[in-house]
Amino acid sequence: MATSAQLMSQTPALELFSLRGKNALVTGGSRDIGAAISIASADAGASVCIAQRDTSNTATADAIHSRGGRAKTIACDLTDVHTTKNVLQEALNIMDGEIDILVNCAGILKRKECLEVTESDWDGVFNVNLKSIFFMSQAAGDHMISRKSGKIINIASMNSFVGGENHAPYSASKGGVAQLTKALSNEWARHNVQVNAIAPGYAETDM
Template sequence: MKGLELFSLEGKKALVTGASRGLGRAMAEALARAGADVVCASSQLSGTDETAAVIRVLGRQAWQVAADFSDRNELERMAREAEEKAGQIDILVNNAGTIRRYPAAEYPLEAWDEVLRVNLDAVFFLCQYFGRKMIARRAGKVINVASLLSFSGGILVPAYTASKHGVAGLTKALANEWARYNVQVNAIAPGYFATDNTRALREDPVRSQEILSRIPAGRWGEPPDLAGAVIFLASSASDYVNGHILVVDGGWMAR
């Protein structure tokens, strides 16, 4: 393969979780623009209506599935439904996540459980479910969504931080085992993006300015800024990239 052919996803089927809005929607649409057909997953079936509509306008197939990501039985049902609708899944993007903000000393255990189940347990379950099939085929791409809080502690988000450290570690652990089967497992660590998860930060004038002052690019990220990273990690261009956490942060980590 030469040039742009390395980045083509023609003939590939992707499953993107958390595809209803924000980063997940942007990544699902980017994969479609590169030639993939996409299963759009979220917690509500109607949540991915707009994403699927855009993908179909692009001339690609789009299917919609939904599940409670904190429920393993629901996840298994959703995974089977995705296969029934689309066939084999060549690219898995684990983007679905949640965040709960409380001081650590008062952090509700039910909030801790919910965040860990959605952000980490669901990622492992889906990696395992589809990874087994990728191993059997000797081909596959897994892209997990980590965070800058995979590297630092954050404030008021101990469960989210623990889950995203876990996602980074899981990504490396799976890469160590699956690379020999031509299955690449990597992660994207978005920086500070303008999404629902960061609304509280963006609406705090002091914290927002503190964040902006550290970003060399001088702006919050926008969901389409992830397009190149997800296409790269989903395509043949990254066939010798494994266990990598690709930071897309406008330079935050370099400051």
């Protein structure tokens, strides 16, 4: 068996990250961090399905096409958790019945002091940032477990671990994402479905 050092010497570095032949579904994949993930996944060889609220915004899909990649867009409003199974099924329909990778990137943030946060504010943030991730993962996990293969990547945040200021619902929801990721990983590893999270720091985005 080749050692990791031997593999590195024999294989071009970018080949180690090849996604050729893989299908990726990226929620919130048309803007900011999600757009970067969509484009990078396509650059690595994946066929990308971009789930976005506004399908008239084709900038990210157009960027992928201009670079020789493959991308399609589907409408996705994750404020309504009941749409998650429909989103997954639509993605499966346009990607030959296979989803290899799910990236849960959709998220929102409302900047308010704690004393000003309303129940509607709280529920709105949690519905998108945490509840939708669970139910998207549940729908994708069912598909991936049946085929004994899959990758789920959740976008957490540095605020999963550092409370931050003036965005308590966001920090609480991202803390939940970190723990949910561990729970799903523990449960689904035996089925060869890996669940991980990325916790970005501050980035210049529309939020």
